[in-house]
Amino acid sequence: MTLSLLSPSGEVTRVELSEGASFARPSGPLRSRVAYAAAHVVPHAWADNTPGRPAEIDWDATLGFRRNVYRWGLGVADAMDTAQRNMGLDATAVRELIRRSAEVAREEGGSVVVGVNTDHVEEHSISLNEIIDAYKTQLHFAEEQGAIPVLMASRHLARTAQSASDYERVYNAVLAAGTVPVVLHWLGAAFDPELASYFGHADWREAAQVLLRIIEANPGRIVGVKMSLLDAESEVWVRERLPLGADGSGVRMFTGDDFNYVGLIGGADVPDAAQPARTEGARTHSDALLGAFAAITPVASAAIQALDAGDPDRYLALLGPTEELSRQVFAAPTYFYKTGVAFLAWLNGHQAAFQMVGGLHSARSLPHLSEIVRLANASRALENPELAAARWHALLDLNGVAR
Template sequence: MTTLTLLGADGATRADLLNPAPAFAKPRKPLASRVAYAAAHVVPKAHADNTPGQPAEIDWDATLAFRHHVWSWGLGVADAMDTAQRNMGLDAAATRELISRSAAEAASAGGSVVVGVNTDHLDDEVVSLEQVIDAYKLQLHHAEDAGAGAVLMASRHLARAAQNADDYRRVYREVLAAAASPVVLHWLGTAFDPALEGYFGSTDTDAAAGTLLQVIEANREKVQGVKMSLLDADAEIAVRRRLPETARMFTGDDFHYVGLIEGDDEGHSDALLGAFAALAPNASAAIQSLDRDDVDEYRRILGPTEELSRQVFAAPTYYYKTGVAFLAWLNGHQPAFQMVGGLHAARSLPHLSRIVELANGSGALERPELAAARWHELLTINGVDTTRADAASATPADAPAATQPSEAVPA
């Protein structure tokens, strides 16, 4: 039996048994009960200058192959979002190329894609509301010309320029009027980006939610939904219950998505999650279970992944991209544990060890033997003796029971 060497914060090592990968089946028809997008990351060239402040050099083969991986499980791709390191290493030129390439790839593969529209190409930090509107429109038209749906991301420039809720209503009204088709709005909380404090005109969540709902109500034909990323399940449910029937709630809550997606008697959230980039097979299998009205199986599959997601998104939350890329590397979706802007160094080895442990326990290691080998190599490079872990401590991890291939029932 293969064992995993795990590393504690005190430098001590211990061993856990390596679990087999659950035998999830890819869907044979589109997922029906929920709409789900995985917010995908980018893979840099391993030999590039992946250090802070340098332009992103993308490994397009690996980056686009990862999107095909997501589509193959029936999920959509949300591209050029914060998971792709917007405002954290992905420069404007790389962002434009990513949107163009991803949209073209989606069209060729028959996959669903939406992309982030922001104002982050502006050179100046402080600009006028008119400049914010023009910047949003420029990126919106690029996304539309590429053939992608748009997610109107929260803008740091707007957060700085807006004086009150009326300014937010004005900017969104004018930008939405220019949209050729309905877009998804995005409310990103300060855990993900402290520069967005007071977004929608208030630091009070209820007041800000009121402004958001006013924007949606006044622009029903231009808003298909909203992605909420406040890590506050109660706030999301409260907004979800007040949405007009024309708008969907896309959860961006990587701490509470299991219950939010399951929903209650008054509705459910769909998904647009960075966590699902690391959990595409699990997310797909869980939604396939909902398609069969098997809520218990949905919970059995997806429930254990939430603790893993909480570790990936632990404070400081904006470094969660490191965990997403780390899992992609462990699972064989990129050749090296590298990230643009040097963010592969944003988490400690004990933090990554806990990700390995929880991924093993929740069925998120797609190729366990490869993942174990890569993790042990990383430990060895960093001076950790993987031969001295206490094998006596190795116990079977509490992973979801693997579905036998003969019992796998595709949706």
């Protein structure tokens, strides 16, 4: 069977459809890495999924996707930017998503982390004290649901802060109010242009020093840092400087680098992919909190299982080819990556229609999606290749592409 592909010039070519991979689900928890897939939301196909309209979520499909992630041994990162926060998912839907997702995590025995932000406040600009209060409101709600909070970068804080000390003041106050350790999230401007110069500096080294001061000022209150700068050097630099206990505890680095995750996760355990530490006694690999892992869950699980089995070559053979796919999904403008994640979920049978809240399913071109199809086929990320081919060809037919 062949796949029809569409070039930017409108030319149609064909490649062989790869056979489906026979990955095995893990028999127990993954051991060598902590890994979360940042999951998306699925709307009802019949809903008013147009820009500016409230989200009408298909809860069966949305939560079913999360159950599938758990059964592959990964955790779920929910109500993050992958779930279209600030791009279609309104504050009411965010709270309901967190509540329902935390309930599913308890039922499945999985781990869930959820985004905490200030985005329920409708005013464009608010004071630092109001930002602190807004963070606390969402923080306490997440804690009440039994989820691990992820303190996301706040657009309100980026607008209001006048210096690095303002960031330290806000984060220290919010962390002091928490009752459970949290993950800090440093989201780069590629994902959200409003977050440029976050932590008070345009240079990542200076911004990283602010982040590290916040961590140092709050011992025991931070379990990890998720870095999404799409820059491996900056992540390794921060990772080497995170507090590390003698028993391996301390502050974890959760890579959010959807361009370079293979080497960052593999680290020193995978010599061909290693990012060697320069600091004695520092962490030598990153854990994972990735939107990419929502798109390639079975492959990601199989690769980490290979690390668990002491087989770095298989890890590289499985996960290595997916990085090119991820780079296509997250290509500039990067903030439209969510379209590719939902597209792959549709191809793989996790939702009935290629629909997204806010009309975001229209944010990528057919040739862009075609390249996702080609790379998913090449990297064994199509869970049911025949279904994926049928759905993709139907989309081409709908758009008048002669095959």
